[in-house]
Amino acid sequence: MERSESEFKRVVRSTETAKSVSELLKRWYAKAEEAKSRGRPVAWCMVSTPPELLNYFEVEANWPENYGTVCASRNMAVHFMERAEGEGFSPDICSYLRNALGYTLRWLEVGDTPPEAPLGGMARPNFLLTNSVVCDPRTKAFQALVRYFDIPIHICDWMTAPYGVDVADERVKRHYVEHNLAELEGMVAFLEKQTGKRFDEAAFASMVANSLETQELLWDIHQLRRAVPCPLPSEDFFACIVPQLYMLGTEESLAFFRRLYQEVKHRVDNGIGVIPDERYRLLWMGIPPWYNLGLFNYLESFGAVSVKETVYQSWPPAEVDTSNPLEALVLVQWHRNKMIHRHEAEVMPECSYASAQYSAGQVLECLREYDVDGVIMHLIRSCRVVSFGQAHTRRMLKDAGAFAVTLESDMADPRTWSDAHVKMRINAFIEALAAAKAGSRPGA
Amino acid sequence: MEAGVDKRGLALAQELYEQRDRRAKDLKKEGKKVVGYMCSLFPLEFLTAGDLIPFRIMGNIHERVEQAEAYIEPHLCPYVRNCFEQGLKGKYDFLDGVVMCHTCDSVQRVYGLWRYYLKPTSSLVNTPHTTGPSARRFYKEELVILKEWLESLAEKAITEEEIRRAIRLHNENRALVRELYDLRKEDPPRLSGAEMLRLLVVGMSVPAPEFQVLLKQVREEALARTGRPAGRARLLVYGSIIDDATLIQLVEESGADVVVDDTCIGSRSFWHDVDEVEDPLEGLVNPYFAHFRCPRTYRGSGPERFRYLVNMARAFRVQGVVAYTLKFCDPHMLDFPSLRDYLQQAELPTLYLEDDYTFGNVGQMRTRVQAFLELLAGRP
Numbered sequence: 001m002e003r004s005e006s007e008f009k010r011v012v013r014s015t016e017t018a019k020s021v022s023e024l025l026k027r028w029y030a031k032a033e034e035a036k037s038r039g040r041p042v043a044w045c046m047v048s049t050p051p052e053l054l055n056y057f058e059v060e061a062n063w064p065e066n067y068g069t070v071c072a073s074r075n076m077a078v079h080f081m082e083r084a085e086g087e088g089f090s091p092d093i094c095s096y097l098r099n100a101l102g103y104t105l106r107w108l109e110v111g112d113t114p115p116e117a118p119l120g121g122m123a124r125p126n127f128l129l130t131n132s133v134v135c136d137p138r139t140k141a142f143q144a145l146v147r148y149f150d151i152p153i154h155i156c157d158w159m160t161a162p163y164g165v166d167v168a169d170e171r172v173k174r175h176y177v178e179h180n181l182a183e184l185e186g187m188v189a190f191l192e193k194q195t196g197k198r199f200d201e202a203a204f205a206s207m208v209a210n211s212l213e214t215q216e217l218l219w220d221i222h223q224l225r226r227a228v229p230c231p232l233p234s235e236d237f238f239a240c241i242v243p244q245l246y247m248l249g250t251e252e253s254l255a256f257f258r259r260l261y262q263e264v265k266h267r268v269d270n271g272i273g274v275i276p277d278e279r280y281r282l283l284w285m286g287i288p289p290w291y292n293l294g295l296f297n298y299l300e301s302f303g304a305v306s307v308k309e310t311v312y313q314s315w316p317p318a319e320v321d322t323s324n325p326l327e328a329l330v331l332v333q334w335h336r337n338k339m340i341h342r343h344e345a346e347v348m349p350e351c352s353y354a355s356a357q358y359s360a361g362q363v364l365e366c367l368r369e370y371d372v373d374g375v376i377m378h379l380i381r382s383c384r385v386v387s388f389g390q391a392h393t394r395r396m397l398k399d400a401g402a403f404a405v406t407l408e409s410d411m412a413d414p415r416t417w418s419d420a421h422v423k424m425r426i427n428a429f430i431e432a433l434a435a436a437k438a439g440s441r442p443g444a
Numbered sequence: 445m446e447a448g449v450d451k452r453g454l455a456l457a458q459e460l461y462e463q464r465d466r467r468a469k470d471l472k473k474e475g476k477k478v479v480g481y482m483c484s485l486f487p488l489e490f491l492t493a494g495d496l497i498p499f500r501i502m503g504n505i506h507e508r509v510e511q512a513e514a515y516i517e518p519h520l521c522p523y524v525r526n527c528f529e530q531g532l533k534g535k536y537d538f539l540d541g542v543v544m545c546h547t548c549d550s551v552q553r554v555y556g557l558w559r560y561y562l563k564p565t566s567s568l569v570n571t572p573h574t575t576g577p578s579a580r581r582f583y584k585e586e587l588v589i590l591k592e593w594l595e596s597l598a599e600k601a602i603t604e605e606e607i608r609r610a611i612r613l614h615n616e617n618r619a620l621v622r623e624l625y626d627l628r629k630e631d632p633p634r635l636s637g638a639e640m641l642r643l644l645v646v647g648m649s650v651p652a653p654e655f656q657v658l659l660k661q662v663r664e665e666a667l668a669r670t671g672r673p674a675g676r677a678r679l680l681v682y683g684s685i686i687d688d689a690t691l692i693q694l695v696e697e698s699g700a701d702v703v704v705d706d707t708c709i710g711s712r713s714f715w716h717d718v719d720e721v722e723d724p725l726e727g728l729v730n731p732y733f734a735h736f737r738c739p740r741t742y743r744g745s746g747p748e749r750f751r752y753l754v755n756m757a758r759a760f761r762v763q764g765v766v767a768y769t770l771k772f773c774d775p776h777m778l779d780f781p782s783l784r785d786y787l788q789q790a791e792l793p794t795l796y797l798e799d800d801y802t803f804g805n806v807g808q809m810r811t812r813v814q815a816f817l818e819l820l821a822g823r824p
Binding site: 087088089090092093094097132135136137139140141142143144146147153155157159160161162163164165175179182183186379381382384385387388389390391392395 | 513514515516517519520521546548549550552553555556557559560566567568570572573574576577578579581582585589739740742745746747771772774775777778779780781782784798
């Protein structure tokens, strides 16, 4: 197996909490195989499947999106993607899903977890849970997976109110909330059938309460990141999305973010940054290249710290009544939907209750709120929904006199990566930032 | 129909196909309002009922994307990029309103750009991706919201009776289209695939009553036709949107007949009537959402979801399939291996063509089509 030759392969993280994620990841992946061996159900899930529900129904989950990042960072993604491409799946399909489809084909060839699979692989699922939030491939790829595993599938068809709709209108709110609640109840019914466990809202309420408290902590952490110097850089934050996206509602996730909050707060209170001399503050737009996160350390070698990102973000906490916990989850999503509408329309950003993707208007807000000097846009070849809007955002940044640079590669497919391309772009970008700081060059 | 006083039937269809926006612009001068729409999921009956002129937003395969490069990333749907290019060039400035549907990731997102850069008077029909009871209820409410928006655009109420009348008219048109498709079951088919596509492109660019007049003229001509060559290979074209006859012409000039299709500007838009039920909006749910056969809608996971295609191929005595997909089209790309294997099991040879919408590699395509036809010729 050819390993990546990139000099950006290895990442060094700054906070102890982020560093602890690698051990968390190993434990987490082991749980699914262990559950399988004990006859407990395992589901493959796409992000926005509520981890709170999985936790309640005692379903261990493997998440193909996360496994794509795992395989990418351990130089195994190409192996699985090539297997999928050999089957006829286009190389233009989402690299996470190509990885999962290829892994599935290898699983079937071996009849068990492929020996080369990192972290012990993903367990053979008993059923599939996905949703239509964010993008089309999430339902289509799982539709394709059913052919290989021949197992039950449930799709939660959550809807997001588009721009032009008056989200202050109670009728509109009812329209979306009623539907999304019905969809969530449909998922509950599916899980009851698959697990044989009856759903008890009162017992579930504590998990939702944990989840909401965790999301509040996340919001607070993001506010702390406005500090100069930056206490939590992007490479650390990207590690922390594991307990955010996949473990919400669990005591472990809540404890993790309490720890992270304390660590970040301590850094802010004591003026501890990522590097001794923080000269440039950057915003990262898009999903990162998981196989080459050392890129962020390369930036730091120039005194540039990525202080914020546009994906997996948080919103101001929503005040919801958890005595009706299913409705509470839906109302949190509605609250986020409304927040997105503060900014005028260019693209329909992701809107689940667990994370958010920023639009161009929010990027401009971030420049002010986080004292950002420049934006790095990662144009991801196989992810259309996260990439769509970057050209528009670039135009808006230009109008605002802000600096931006675009790096073209992919989130999990390292075949798209070029050290030379990245270094050339980054180096020129840093030069431009330096000239601007010296007062000799206007924004790009 | 006013245009081309001497022309009727297929000759008129050809003329209107080449000057697609002529009728809509003429009617606008007469004081009508024109509403652009991008997808077959949009219920045209509302426009007919509201005396609004429908005009399908399409691309232009002869024009490469240049201006839109600065607005839409390169690895997005090439069709959507091209449509936006046409918008940037002012081709759709004459529209009084634009409606898009949550067809797919690209259309949904270009809606935002369209609003921002091109036309503020716009609306999105937020079409769900599954067809369960909640999704059907949601979609129906979306139709209610759409109707209200169109009423504000038309500055008049759109009554249930007007919608029912429009449904009857559009169902008549669908029946006429299916009749013309039936004439292609014969050998030789009484209409070529290119003629059919041009006719349907026109049908999506003129008011429904005018389309009906044209359909009847074409039917009359087709029934009177003689002397066409028989015994050519019979093909089904499947896939992403095809809004230009170039590909079909290329196939037919190579010596085959495209006798049926499963595409948006094709059978998908005309195969299912609107149920004439008491609540007209309820009747719109199936043909424009739940039963509309586009891979963007989840309709079960097994390979049996492609059975309808094989049934169609059998009904039209098709010998092979040309599957045309646009680059970066996720729904089609992710269906591909399952579709390929299903068609293989059904012993339907299939030629797969992936394109950037502009048929930039016409020579290569022609070679592949010719090779495919030779393969078919060699089969027992």
